[in-house]
Amino acid sequence: MTTRWLTPEEQRAWRAYIAASVLLEDALDRQLQQEAGMPHLYYSVLANLSEAPDRRLRMTDLAESLKITRSRLTYAVARLEKDGAVRREDCKWDKRGSVAVLTEEGMALLERTAPGHVETVRRAVFDHLDPEQVEQLERICAGIAEALQGEGPRLQGDGPRVGPPDDLPWRRRSCSSG
Amino acid sequence: MTTRWLTPEEQRAWRAYIAASVLLEDALDRQLQQEAGMPHLYYSVLANLSEAPDRRLRMTDLAESLKITRSRLTYAVARLEKDGAVRREDCKWDKRGSVAVLTEEGMALLERTAPGHVETVRRAVFDHLDPEQVEQLERICAGIAEALQGEGPRLQGDGPRVGPPDDLPWRRRSCSSG
DNA sequence: CGGCCGTGGTTCAAGTTTTAAACAATAACT
DNA sequence: AGTTATTGTTTAAAACTTGAACCACGGCCG
Numbered sequence: 001m002t003t004r005w006l007t008p009e010e011q012r013a014w015r016a017y018i019a020a021s022v023l024l025e026d027a028l029d030r031q032l033q034q035e036a037g038m039p040h041l042y043y044s045v046l047a048n049l050s051e052a053p054d055r056r057l058r059m060t061d062l063a064e065s066l067k068i069t070r071s072r073l074t075y076a077v078a079r080l081e082k083d084g085a086v087r088r089e090d091c092k093w094d095k096r097g098s099v100a101v102l103t104e105e106g107m108a109l110l111e112r113t114a115p116g117h118v119e120t121v122r123r124a125v126f127d128h129l130d131p132e133q134v135e136q137l138e139r140i141c142a143g144i145a146e147a148l149q150g151e152g153p154r155l156q157g158d159g160p161r162v163g164p165p166d167d168l169p170w171r172r173r174s175c176s177s178g
Numbered sequence: 179m180t181t182r183w184l185t186p187e188e189q190r191a192w193r194a195y196i197a198a199s200v201l202l203e204d205a206l207d208r209q210l211q212q213e214a215g216m217p218h219l220y221y222s223v224l225a226n227l228s229e230a231p232d233r234r235l236r237m238t239d240l241a242e243s244l245k246i247t248r249s250r251l252t253y254a255v256a257r258l259e260k261d262g263a264v265r266r267e268d269c270k271w272d273k274r275g276s277v278a279v280l281t282e283e284g285m286a287l288l289e290r291t292a293p294g295h296v297e298t299v300r301r302a303v304f305d306h307l308d309p310e311q312v313e314q315l316e317r318i319c320a321g322i323a324e325a326l327q328g329e330g331p332r333l334q335g336d337g338p339r340v341g342p343p344d345d346l347p348w349r350r351r352s353c354s355s356g
Numbered sequence: 357c358g359g360c361c362g363t364g365g366t367t368c369a370a371g372t373t374t375t376a377a378a379c380a381a382t383a384a385c386t
Numbered sequence: 387a388g389t390t391a392t393t394g395t396t397t398a399a400a401a402c403t404t405g406a407a408c409c410a411c412g413g414c415c416g
Contacts, residue, residue: 003296004300005296010304010312013312013313013315013316013319014299016319016323017303017316019245019319020323021203021319022244022246023322023323023327026245026326027326039372058393059393059395060392060393060394063394066200067197067200069374069375070393072374072375073394074394074396075373076373094382094383094393095381097394098395115181118183118184119181119182121184121192124325125192125322126191126192134191136311136314136315137194137195139311140198140315141197141198143306144201144202144303145194145201147301148198148201148202148205149201238363238365248364248366249366250404252366252367253402254402269364272411273411274363274364274365274409274412275363275411276365
């Protein structure tokens, strides 16, 4: 099939996207490196954990949520563990599994640095978007994510795992401590 | 001042953005690595050069256009030069300067791999956006870029250079061969 | 002219990440 | 039981990025 080139409007949008995403990732990394001593991805690990029930997540779930490979996550968690922000525990229900747990220290770090991070995001992104644009942004990005996750689960593993409900202890995927 | 947290809508949009951008950059890198043997940034270098007058650009201009540091660009161009896709020339009007030139080989590589790249972008992004969303995407991203470039020219150097017009040979910044 | 500062660009020295592939352990299915 | 799939880590090697230092040149000013 002959190439479906981008229209001029699409080209402009694409260029704008590339520029924005490069600048944004750069700004986030810089700000967080300065205030939290870690790049954006690592901060996201902590943020994700902080919102999980009991502040703990299986490695695979965490990787999936962050859209990164397990290998990459292992590396990240290793560093965060060295920093004392995260601790690893064995999963009680699946002896293969390990669980990343946000430590008190990690939580404190997060609480200390979140305001600065949010402020950066706000100034870079949301301060100049009206509510409709916010909604459009979500829709657009959700569509992109869906397109990329649907077609090619390129990340290690297997794509969306459809499994039995979480409340069957003998096969549940998450390891809450309770 | 007390932290201006994100509203729930903003949070959703932000999460969606992060997921999409990670997945997208990953997909682009993977596709280009496979078909062109280089990551997205390097491909962008070639693409940028291909559109410049005479397929050549000053290093600083190129870096600015790509929103990366000069150092990073030097590294990238060094590799592209080793690959034969780019050649360096001295700038005739400014003996400090050097100019990156897209070689025939580089142009051929670009022409060979552009269709696959465009197809990836289309499938990931534009195939599921209506014209209004395309325009919104451009506006939103342009706003982000502006916010980030305006406030903090964190990239090496100096921010927007306001200089004399380009047509004064004794101080023009670009080195067309003509 | 001569001195100084600013800019363009590269180099250096680390260090950080990343990746892919291989592996060990356990689980799940047949 | 035996095979196959998952989980998560490890390993080895690259690839990349960064920041600072640095050199050479250009521009300005007295």
